[in-house]
Amino acid sequence: MDERQIARALAAAGTRPEAPAQVAAQVHAALERAWVADLAQRRHRQRMRWAIAAMLLLAAGGTLWLQMNRQAPRADAGIYVASRGAVDISGDGGDAHAGRVVAVGGSALPAGTLIRTGHDGFALLAVGSVSLRIGPDSEARLERADRLRLARGRIYLDSGTRGAAQDLRLLTSLGTLQHVGTQFQATVEAQRLSILVREGRVRLTTAATKQLIEEREAAEVDAGGNAHVYAAPAYGVAWDWISELHPDMPIEGLPLTEFLAWFARETGQRIEYDSPATRAAAQATRLSGSIAGLSPQQALSAVLASTQFLAESAPDGVLRLKARPATHAKLHADAVDELAGRSVNQRAARNPGFVGDRSGARGGAAGRFPPSGAARIPGARPATDLVLAAGARRTDRSHRTPRRLAGTAVALPAGTTGS
């Protein structure tokens, strides 16, 4: 089809027929109406969708906001165990937990609890498996179960076991301490942080340094965060304050060796036995009674008073245990009985099984204990008798006026049961 043919065809066909104007107008009008209505409907649906989406978003946002701002009950951060002297325990000042915390032994302490101690105040807390002691003139906040902030004063931490790093961190203005299975104490005074490590290690992080402080070391951290580390004993005057308040130590049925291990842990001293036989005898000696309210030193005196053992202090914080000489033991026992106001005859009359040989009754010196299982000795003195015996340790013997102590202790040969 060339141009001429095209021209002819087009000319012959003429103008394409058009829809009548009225038809076109009617269709246009109808279509436009429908189109506009559809548009409006679509826009309305769109607006509704947006509105619903906005409402959902708003609802979700509101829910989130409510959840974020809800006064969620706080998890307990620790437990109050005991205190002595002036101690003030209050909640976080910023929320519903504000105010005094009712602190009776075993009370849970919410996160944010503030503990302030006066000149004579001591507080004992448990945070997880860690035991915390707060000394006099201190201010510490238990921010969370894994974070304690010491603003001033001193704190002693005993994680109970050596081992891996624990969660609890001690925060001070000069640095952060993280224990690695340890016993240590930290003191914050003005612009100085002192750390004493008895056992294990402490990870110190300050603005200027990051280092581990080993056991029997001390560190002094200055205002700039610089740490001076030096050797320091794990016992002695610097540690005395922690003896003022310690977790209860039930000794009922406990071997003497275990009590001594506790004593060593509490004082930083090392226990040595003068012979394997002494150790064996101490292991075989079971305790009965209570040392509640006694300091470790007082407890040691009270407990040993009822045994055939003596403890002698040696250099380097060593406490040497040895068997009490038999004669000495007998004299000692008689003195105790005398203090109790009884005669040997009286005791024999009251208990026919009593043989009168106190050293024998108590098993005597090391190596003369009856074999385990045959140690139930008739007439073994009940714990009540030993209230006075224990009290005698605190008695001014010259005046013979026994003073009852808060704790009582008794040692029974193996196989016997306490009262």
Added chain:
Amino acid sequence: MSTAHADDLELARRVLAGDHTAFGQLFEDYFPRLFRFILRRADRNVEVAQDVVQSALLKGLRNLASYRGEASLFTWLCQIARHEFADQRTRQQTADRILVALENDPSVRAALESLQWAELAEPQQALEREQRDDLVHAALDYLPSRYAHLLEMKYVEELPVEHIAQRLGTTATAVQSLLSRARAAFREAHAALTEGLDGLAARGRGR
């Protein structure tokens, strides 16, 4: 997406967005062509063409979001119009069957037969000419609008190139160039339609 139909897609997007100018443009571009498309199939029944095209355009508008530009918008609308026309015919056949049933009624038939009917049969020559013209018009409708208008201005209205250039606001050279492309397009469309018709006729004869 075919870039060849980018303009159609853009027009569809604007109509969907509520652009009244675009709506006007869509109507001006496609209503006349669709009208002729159906008019040819509806034995030039304007009413049928109007109903079908209106329905088809309405459906097209309501489904414009589904237009992907795979074919030209005109082809897409023609497809809808074709379906609409088929539906309309189905409806009409149902009506016809009713009418036939009515016509078969003896009393109605008697009344109808008494009427004097005009000669409805069209001379064969006129029919052929009409088919030829329809073919040309259909080919024009399948061309881009500006090509079809240009060809009509040149060969139907017989306007001089300069005049066309003036009307289109361009140069005579540009019109010549455009005319050349329009003729090529027309030639192609016309050939395609003629071949299609021949094929249909052959199939018809073979039956």
